[in-house]
Amino acid sequence: MLFFNSTKFTLWARNLGAIALLLSVAACQTNTATDSTTDSPGAPAADSDAALKLGTLFPLTGDLAQYGTTMQDTANLLVNTVNACDGVLGQPVQLVSEDDQTDPAAGASGMTKLAEVDRVAGVVGAAGSAVSSAAVDIAVRNKVVQISPSSTSPTFTDRAANGDFQGYWARTAPPDTFQGDALAQLAREQGINSVAVLAINNDYGNGLVQAFIPAFKELGGTVVNESNPTKYAENATTFDSELSAAFGGDPDAVLIVAYLETGSLILQGAYEQGLLDGDTKVLLTDGMKSAEIAEKAGRTPDGTLIAAGVIGTAPSSEGGPALGDFRTLYQQQFNREPNVYDPNTWDAAAVMVLAAEAAKSTTGEAMQSKxxxxxxxPGQEVSDVCEALRLVREGTDINYQGASGTVEFNEQGDVVGAYDVWTITDEGELELTSVINVGD
Incomplete structure (x- = not known):
């Protein structure tokens, strides 16, 4: 269900010409450091009277590139939109981009550059939980706000509760404790009583497995490899032994926690080993929610898609009050549908610019406080980012209502959410079948 407001759409359309012109400017800004100060790390990331400078840390290459490239496009679109309605504190927002390569080491290096060389006040990213884990302490040390659109590991909730992040961490996608609940509910709704786990051995995979097992057991299910879940290395390219271990106990279903590229190889391998010929179902997570899985996983000799019939969960694309306008603007700009975490990216960047405007300062420390x-x-509910900026400039308290949801952060920087149930049809289409609400 999409929420469309014709008045707001008129505002988007009126600004669209200016946005198109600004795209070339954003392209020049991206990957370009404009602040050459050499102040020591740990000081505020920008002068209070300087233009707001934000960074992005996305996987433009590597296993998550199919998500990271569109998230980068979304961040650019948000900045262009804001700059078309007078920017922040009367100056255009600057955007600096770093490719984390879906690699924690590259992510740490990228965050170091953004925080200590480019001197950004906030960073949108990373996508993968392992990369965010490698980057977040660098952000906190430099008083840089980091908001991830898609890092869902429960580890961040625990660390935030321990005070590790000092309020400089948040995310616009709900944590995997909620997705674990959604997966457990889905499995039981499908009549699944026993599940084996096959997961990537990183923060994302481990966190989701740790969330799923107790949730499924609480609903009366059995995880057959609970004492020793089957895991594979992030850089693995073959999965024969892991597949044999996961499918070997003849469970009702195998839960595969993976990203698109490696997950497609796992499905191929399962088919080649004859593991998909029986009654065992395949459950997937948000890391593989893409129509591309149909062709990437391949076909059988008779032309049947290997991935047809898989079923999974992902944060809901029904989103929040701003989704209709965001989706329209996105389609007009890029001539395609938004990707799974693009609304979350829009919201992550939006709350940063609104916080800076409310703080009347472009430092990370000031942004964090707002x-x-x-x-x-409380505050006046508003979903149009330009209207929200106008209200803030007038001194009105606002309650931003986003594209991904209502964006209500708790003290740990988490948001509550709903989850789509999705499947791949026989024709290779990604189809949403229902929504599971969790975390209320």
């Missing part, structure tokens, strides 16, 4: 004020109740 994040919850502009995104949480």
């Amino acid at each position: 994040l919850m004020e502009v995104s949480n109740a």
